[in-house]
Amino acid sequence: MRQISFLFFIGIIIFLSSCRTDFASVPSSGKLAFSKDTIYLDTVFTNIGSSTYTLKVYNHSKSNIIIPSIKLAKGLNSKYRMTVDGMQGNQGKSFDNVNILAKDSMYIFIETTASIADANPTDFLYTDQVQFDGGANLQKVELVTLIQDAVFLYPKRFSDGTTETLPIDNQKIYGFYLNPNDPMNGNELQFTKKKPYIIYGYAAVPSGKTAIFDAGARVYFHANSGIVLATNASINVNGTTSSTKSLENEVIFEGDRLEPDFSDIPGQWGAIWLTDGSTNNKFNHLTIKNATIGMLIQNNDGTTVQIKNTQIFNCTNYGILAQTAKISGENIVINNAGLAGLACTYGGDYTFTHCTFNNNWNSSSQVSVLVNNYYLGAVPEDKNLVTASFNNCIIYGSYSNEMIIDKKPGTTFEYKFTNCLLKFDNVANQFTYDPNYQFNTDAVHYNSILLNKDPKFFNINLNKLNIDGTSAAFAKGNSDYLIPFDISGNTRTLPPDLGAYQDMPFPK
16 A cells, blocks of 8 residues: 555656746747737727737747736826736736747737727827837837727616616516707717717617617617617618718618627627507618617507618528518618518518518528418417518528418418519428419419529628629519619619619629
C-alpha cells in the first residue's frame, strides 16, 4: 500500500513539473501581430452599450515575451473598455506586464458605451487606440465607433418599483401609451426622420389618435417590443419612393441590434399589432425586417387596411397574419417566414395585386400563402371569407407546395387567382382530386395560372426578388389589374410583369 502511495506521489511531482509555465520571458520588441489593424464597433445608439468585439494578438517569435503595457490612448477617460486574456486590469483601461508564450496568442475583448456628445461633431465618430508598449516599440490598433443620437421611448417606472403596462386581451403586457404632449419628446405620435427612434416594450397608439410616420423615419425595436393600436386608433406610414440604395425615403422598422451579424436574424422584436377595432390604417413604402410577426391585423372596424409598396423580410412566424381582416395590398414583397409569408385566416376580405410572396425558410411546414376561414381556439369558430383575390401575383418558394387553401364547410369561402405564378408541385398526386387545387379546370377560382415556373429572382438570400426579361413572370400579367408603378417607382410596361417588380436588367 505504501509502495502504491509513493509511486502516486512521484507521478504527481513529474506531472506538475511538466506543466510549468514560469519560463524566462524577454521584453516585447514591437513585433506583435494582430488579427485587425482597426476595430470597427459598428453603429451604436447614444449611451447604449455595444456588442463585444474581438482582437487577437499573436507572438510569432520563438521566445516568451512580456508586454510592459497595454492601454487605451485616452486612459481612464476612454469610453472603451477591455479585458485582456480574461484580466480586467485597471478599470478595463490599462494592463501592465502581460505575458505571451512563444508561438502563442491572446484575446482582447473590447466594448464601448458612449454618448453623442463624446463623438466628433462633424462625422459622429468616437475613436481611440489600443496601444502596446511605447517608445520605439509602440504598436497600436485603432478603435472606431459611429454614435447615433436617438429618441428613446419606453414604459415609465413608478415610485413603488413597478413599470407601466398595457391591458390587452385580458392581460397586461410591458408597454406604454404614446403621448402627444410628452414633456421631453414632444409629440410622440409624430415620427420624423430627424433622429432614429428606439422602442422598448409595446408603444400603444391611444384610442382616437393616429401615429404618423414621415418619409425617411427609422424605428428600432428592442426584444419583445412593437407597436399596438387601441380601438379607434390609427397608423399612417407615409414613406415615398427612394432614389438610392440607402432607401432614404422609406420608413424602416427593424430590431435595435445594428451589427452586421444581426442584419438578417429573425425574431429580434415583436410585431406591428392592429387590434380588433383599429381604423383607417395605411402603409406606404414601409420595410419591416426581422420581426416575430411583421403585421398582426385582427378584425378591424370595417375600414380597409391599405398596404402599398411594402417589404417584409425574415419573420419567425408570419410576414402578415390577418384574422377576419379587410386588406387591400399593392406591390407587397414578403420573403421568408417560419410559418407563412401571408396568412389570411379566420375569414375576412382580401385583395392583393402585383405582389410577390416567396418563402425559402428551412422548414417543411412553411408556405408562402395560407388562406382559411376558421380559428382553432378553445371554442373553434368559422367566419365568412368574403373574398381572397390575387391578381398578377407571384407565389413561390423552396418547397413543393407554397400555397394552402383550407376551407371549412358551412360559411362563405370565395377566392380567385388571376394571372398568377404559383408553386404547387402536387408531389405523389395527393391533391389531384382536391377541389381547391384544380388550376386548369376550375375557371371560377383560377384564371391564366403559370404553374411551377421559375421567376428567377435576382438574389433570394439578400431579399432581392427583382426579375429580368428571362423570368417566367415576364409580361404575363393582366392589364385589367395594372398598378402603373412598381414597388421601386418604375413605370410598368404592357402587358405587365407578375409580382411587385417591373423587369430590369440585373446589376453586374
